[in-house]
Every structure is written in C-alpha cells, then in structure tokens.
Amino acid sequence: MQIFKRDTLETHCKGSIWPEFLGFVDIEESFIIETAEVGPTGPIEIRDISKGDAISIYIEKIIMEPPFYAPNGGPFYLGCGDRIPLEYKDGSFYWPSRFRLKAQPSVGNIAVLPEFTEEIEELCKHQIHGHTPFDKDPRGWRRVVRDTRGKHCHQDCSFLQEGSIIHMKVNVDGAGVCADDIHGYISEGELAFAGIEVRGSVQLKVQRCTEWHVDWPLIETADELMVVCTYTATMVRQPKISYVDLVKMAYKSMREIVSKKANCTIEEANSIVATACGIRNCAIYGLEGYIAGFRDSPQFPQEISIVGCLPKSIFNQ
Numbered sequence: 001m002q003i004f005k006r007d008t009l010e011t012h013c014k015g016s017i018w019p020e021f022l023g024f025v026d027i028e029e030s031f032i033i034e035t036a037e038v039g040p041t042g043p044i045e046i047r048d049i050s051k052g053d054a055i056s057i058y059i060e061k062i063i064m065e066p067p068f069y070a071p072n073g074g075p076f077y078l079g080c081g082d083r084i085p086l087e088y089k090d091g092s093f094y095w096p097s098r099f100r101l102k103a104q105p106s107v108g109n110i111a112v113l114p115e116f117t118e119e120i121e122e123l124c125k126h127q128i129h130g131h132t133p134f135d136k137d138p139r140g141w142r143r144v145v146r147d148t149r150g151k152h153c154h155q156d157c158s159f160l161q162e163g164s165i166i167h168m169k170v171n172v173d174g175a176g177v178c179a180d181d182i183h184g185y186i187s188e189g190e191l192a193f194a195g196i197e198v199r200g201s202v203q204l205k206v207q208r209c210t211e212w213h214v215d216w217p218l219i220e221t222a223d224e225l226m227v228v229c230t231y232t233a234t235m236v237r238q239p240k241i242s243y244v245d246l247v248k249m250a251y252k253s254m255r256e257i258v259s260k261k262a263n264c265t266i267e268e269a270n271s272i273v274a275t276a277c278g279i280r281n282c283a284i285y286g287l288e289g290y291i292a293g294f295r296d297s298p299q300f301p302q303e304i305s306i307v308g309c310l311p312k313s314i315f316n317q
Contacts, residue, residue, distance in 0.1 A: 030204070055169075057110055059110075106161045112171060112172075123234065188281050
C-alpha cells in the first residue's frame with residue numbers, strides 16, 4: 001500500500017503557487033496519507049478521474065500519534081493559558097487532574113484541488129488579510145486546499161470518522177486529493193478554534209460517485225446523510241455569507257437530495273426535511289463578534305462550517 005509521507009510538507013512544492021502531483025493511485029486502490037497537526041499532505045492524483053467527475057472518498061482507517069494536547073482558547077481569544085498536555089490510554093484522553101474524555105478520531109479536512117482561477121492564483125501568491133496584506137504567503141498552494149472553500153474544503157466535521165464517506169465533485173483532472181487536520185476529539189462548533197489536534201495517518205480509498213446530488217460535499221455515515229455548507233472570508237471577491245444563509249443553503253440542498261433519492265418533487269420532499277433535518281455546527285468561531293475584541297480586526301477569521309443532517313432511515317420504504 002502506498003504511503004504519502006508528512007515530511008513532503010517540507011519537500012514537495014513548498015511555497016509554490018501551484019503544485020505537481022505528489023504521486024498517483026488508481027480508483028479503488030487504498031492508500032495512506034500521513035498528516036501533521038496543520039498543513040495538507042498531497043495532492044494525490046486519482047488516475048482516470050477528470051474535471052467535473054464526482055468521487056466518493058472512503059475513510060477506511062485513522063491512526064493518531066502522540067503527543068496530545070487539549071486546546072485552551074475560546075471566545076476570549078487568548079483563553080486561559082497554554083495548551084494542556086494529555087495522557088491517552090484505553091481509548092480516552094486524561095487531563096492531569098479531574099477530567100477524562102473518550103477519543104473520537106476524525107479528519108478535519110479532506111479536499112481536492114480547486115480550479116486554478118485568477119483569484120486562486122492571487123491567494124497562492126499573497127496574504128490578503130492580516131497586518132501585512134499582499135506580502136508573499138509562505139503556504140503557497142497549500143493555502144487554497146485548507147482555507148479556501150471551492151465547495152469542498154476544511155469541513156471540521158466530527159463525523160468524518162472511520163467508516164464515513166465524503167462525496168464531492170472534482171475541479172481538475174486527477175482530482176488532487178489532500179488530507180490534514182486530524183483530531184483526537186473536536187467539539188461541535190470548534191469553539192476554541194481547535195480540537196485535540198494530532199499528527200497521524202488516514203487510510204483512504206476513492207471510487208466514482210453515484211450519490212452526489214448537490215453543489216456541496218455530502219458526508220455519509222452508517223446512519224445519516226450530511227450536506228456540508230461552508231464560508232470563508234478569504235475569497236474576498238465572493239459575496240459575504242452569513243450563518244443564516246448557510247442554514248438556508250443546507251436546508252435547500254437537503255430537499256434536493258431527498259427529491260432525487262426518493263424520486264419525488266421538491267414539494268413532496270419538503271415535509272420530511274422540515275420535520276427531520278437538523279443543523280450541526282462544525283466550526284463557528286468565525287461568526288462576527290464571537291471572538292472578543294476582534295470584531296473590526298483584519299485578522300478576524302470569519303470561517304464558518306455547518307452540516308445539515310438527515311437519518312437514512314427516512315428512505316426505508
């Protein structure tokens with residue numbers, strides 16, 4: 001089985017405006033991507049996949065590696081001090097005193113390369129936000145598969161666990177699959193701007209997709225379907241989207257999914273969506289005003305990620 005190493009973060013197209021493929025795999029071939037705490041490993045070419053195709057990425061296995069730390073931030077930005085070192089045993093994280101939390105390993109970001117537009121090129125070259133805008137961005141192309149949402153990036157969804165599938169449409173020939181940001185545990189909302197961030201590896205397999213029906217990624221677990229809707233202010237040419245806008249998009253997308261899977265009209269689908277669709281917050285630290293003192297700052301992250309979810313059991317008949 002091919003293993004794509006995390007040390008390629010320092011050796012493969014580092015800081016380049018656009019990358020070459022790190023390697024290739026065939027459809028239905030399992031492979032492993034090693035991840036750092038931050039920074040996408042890739043991009044991996046999926047042979048015989050073309051721009052516009054839809055793919056299903058199966059998360060077959062997640063392995064965490066120490067050390068482990070708990071975040072210590074929150075809406076007050078600086079939080080209450082440094083990260084807290086954790087002990088991991090018997091499937092749980094242990095704080096130095098008093099607390100224990102069962103691990104829930106997940107992948108924060110499974111992405112494909114965006115289409116190489118003029119705006120994407122600018123983002124690969126320059127920083128847009130912060131105190132030194134338009135200075136060279138050292139992340140280069142890696143910025144656009146982590147921060148920029150070509151309707152596929154940085155889900156931060158705790159349900160991207162072993163056994164889950166994420167369906168998405170690809171933007172370039174070969175797809176360019178990347179993965180990073182493994183969590184030992186991440187809360188809904190990611191209220192401290194981070195979870196228990198870990199090094200690790202994720203085993204994936206890619207197939208052609210027949211279950212992708214909307215213009216957003218679709219996560220499938222054993223019991224649920226989830227449509228991922230995200231926003232980032234990084235893409236300054238795109239219209240600003242509020243939290244309410246994302247909720248409406250998730251609801252609308254869920255009606256389309258139900259309509260197509262059940263072969264019914266949008267009007268017929270609306271009742272079950274109105275009854276059973278739930279909204280889960282994946283990362284809402286970018287809500288305006290959440291971070292104290294950062295309302296008017298150019299460094300305000302403005303990153304939002306939610307999922308609309310439905311139980312698969314609604315289709316039993």
